[in-house]
Amino acid sequence: MSPITRGFHGRRRPEADADRVPPGQFVTEDFPVLSAGPTPHTALDKWTFSISGGDGPQSWSWEAFRALPAENITVDIHCVTRWSKLGTKWEGVSVDTLLSQVGHNARFVMAHCDGGYTTNLPLADVTGGQAWVAFNFDGKPLQPEHGGPARLLVPHLYFWKSAKWVRSLELLTKDEPGFWETYGYHMYGDPWREQRYAGD
Amino acid sequence: MAGTAVRGRLTWQVAEVASVLPETPSVRTIVLEVPDWAGHRAGQHVDIRLTAEDGYSAERSYSIASAPGEPLSITVERLEDGEVSPYLTEELRPDDEIEIRGPIGGYFVWDGGDDRPLLLLAGGSGIVPLRSIMRYRAQTGSHVRVRALYSSRSWTDVIYRDELDSYRQDGNADILYTLTRHQPSGWAGHTGRIDPAWLTEQAWPVNESPVAYVCGPTSFVEGVAETLVRLSYPAAAIKTERFGASGGQK
Numbered sequence: 150m151s152p153i154t155r156g157f158h159g160r161r162r163p164e165a166d167a168d169r170v171p172p173g174q175f176v177t178e179d180f181p182v183l184s185a186g187p188t189p190h191t192a193l194d195k196w197t198f199s200i201s202g203g204d205g206p207q208s209w210s211w212e213a214f215r216a217l218p219a220e221n222i223t224v225d226i227h228c229v230t231r232w233s234k235l236g237t238k239w240e241g242v243s244v245d246t247l248l249s250q251v252g253h254n255a256r257f258v259m260a261h262c263d264g265g266y267t268t269n270l271p272l273a274d275v276t277g278g279q280a281w282v283a284f285n286f287d288g289k290p291l292q293p294e295h296g297g298p299a300r301l302l303v304p305h306l307y308f309w310k311s312a313k314w315v316r317s318l319e320l321l322t323k324d325e326p327g328f329w330e331t332y333g334y335h336m337y338g339d340p341w342r343e344q345r346y347a348g349d
Numbered sequence: 350m351a352g353t354a355v356r357g358r359l360t361w362q363v364a365e366v367a368s369v370l371p372e373t374p375s376v377r378t379i380v381l382e383v384p385d386w387a388g389h390r391a392g393q394h395v396d397i398r399l400t401a402e403d404g405y406s407a408e409r410s411y412s413i414a415s416a417p418g419e420p421l422s423i424t425v426e427r428l429e430d431g432e433v434s435p436y437l438t439e440e441l442r443p444d445d446e447i448e449i450r451g452p453i454g455g456y457f458v459w460d461g462g463d464d465r466p467l468l469l470l471a472g473g474s475g476i477v478p479l480r481s482i483m484r485y486r487a488q489t490g491s492h493v494r495v496r497a498l499y500s501s502r503s504w505t506d507v508i509y510r511d512e513l514d515s516y517r518q519d520g521n522a523d524i525l526y527t528l529t530r531h532q533p534s535g536w537a538g539h540t541g542r543i544d545p546a547w548l549t550e551q552a553w554p555v556n557e558s559p560v561a562y563v564c565g566p567t568s569f570v571e572g573v574a575e576t577l578v579r580l581s582y583p584a585a586a587i588k589t590e591r592f593g594a595s596g597g598q599k
Contacts, residue, residue: 151400152363154447156440159401160432173408175432182567182591185456186584187574230410264584294571332455346453348358
């Protein structure tokens with residue numbers, strides 16, 4: 150039970166959205182940026198997306214990737230730094246589509262990104278229509294500071310799991326911590342259970 | 350990018366406000382008494398939770414302003430459309446209690462264990478974690494060279510001015526201000542943003558293996574980090590911490 154903070158009243162969120170906002174989050178109209186280092190700028194003709202750890206490597210050039218069937222996605226996103234943004238509109242390729250031609254017995258994936266960033270996810274959380282490699286935001290190409298040309302989109306987990314500048318998925322049989330997970334953030338990151346930090 | 354694992358559970362603790370210190374018209378430092386504070390590293394942050402009488406609560410993250418070994422303090426800038434920062438900068442007073450948990454973050458930190466020259470680049474209240482680094486460096490008698498470029502709107506918006514100026518005395522520390530909006534008459538410092546030309550002039554050469562810490566609003570960090578990349582700073586030597594208009598530090 151939290152003690153009352155003398156003189157604090159706070160600003161309530163609109164009733165209509167209350168059930169869409171996880172505990173400890175507030176709604177923003179902006180799109181804040183958070184990353185540990187400089188923004189990488191990879192030219193599209195140098196960009197590839199690959200899947201490793203399955204039966205044989207699978208890799209797409211930007212053109213081949215964009216030729217894959219894409220989906221429009223409208224989702225709420227939740228950053229561990231406490232902002233939530235409701236009804237964001239993306240276009241991307243489902244991870245199911247990317248994995249469909251790869252045989253494997255993996256249970257986890259590690260996303261690898263330009264700039265060396267990594268993040269770990271259970272396979273069950275990036276399949277079944279729950280995750281995409283997104284390249285458009287609000288009808289426009291995803292800007293570099295927001296992870297363009299393409300980022301992972303896994304909206305049901307805290308947004309650091311939606312890795313910016315994603316370039317590959319590594320299929321793994323056991324879970325390993327990625328970048329922020331090594332620095333004390335939660336291995337799974339469910340916003341509805343407020344799994345911000347290790348031990349939450 | 351090897352990390353120091355911080356895997357213990359972070360629990361909420363009740364902190365008592367020991368004192369509040371005005372820094373600028375819109376910024377104050379809040380010194381907290383935390384009975385079981387385990388200590389922190391320079392550059393880390395804490396989460397703050399405020400709870401209203403009806404149980405409604407709001408949480409935000411704030412960079413730690415004090416040096417490791419000192420009582421925990423945070424420095425907060427009031428944002429006009431903020432929910433938490435107006436309370437912290439205008440209403441909170443000594444003996445009040447708020448909840449905190451932390452310390453958090455293991456990447457944007459400086460432990461003083463290496464000789465790499467430091468390039469500290471701050472925009473506005475982005476100076477806060479960098480002040481913790483400079484303060485720790487001074488207190489430990491470190492001879493690591495440090496150059497800080499600090500961008501503020503005006504001279505009255507410069508946080509920690511006297512303290513930062515005092516670091517110049519040790520010969521290995523340099524602090525340079527730039528004012529973006531208003532300059533006092535006769536201002537001899539830099540004017541405008543930390544632009545590529547000025548940063549190129551002031552940054553440690555890459556062959557001296559510098560490490561840069563960049564903290565400020567997103568546009569500031571994007572611009573500065575991009576210049577450092579052009580100067581061939583390796584990505585791993587550019588540590589950034591950003592806050593958007595409604596980012597984690599509101």
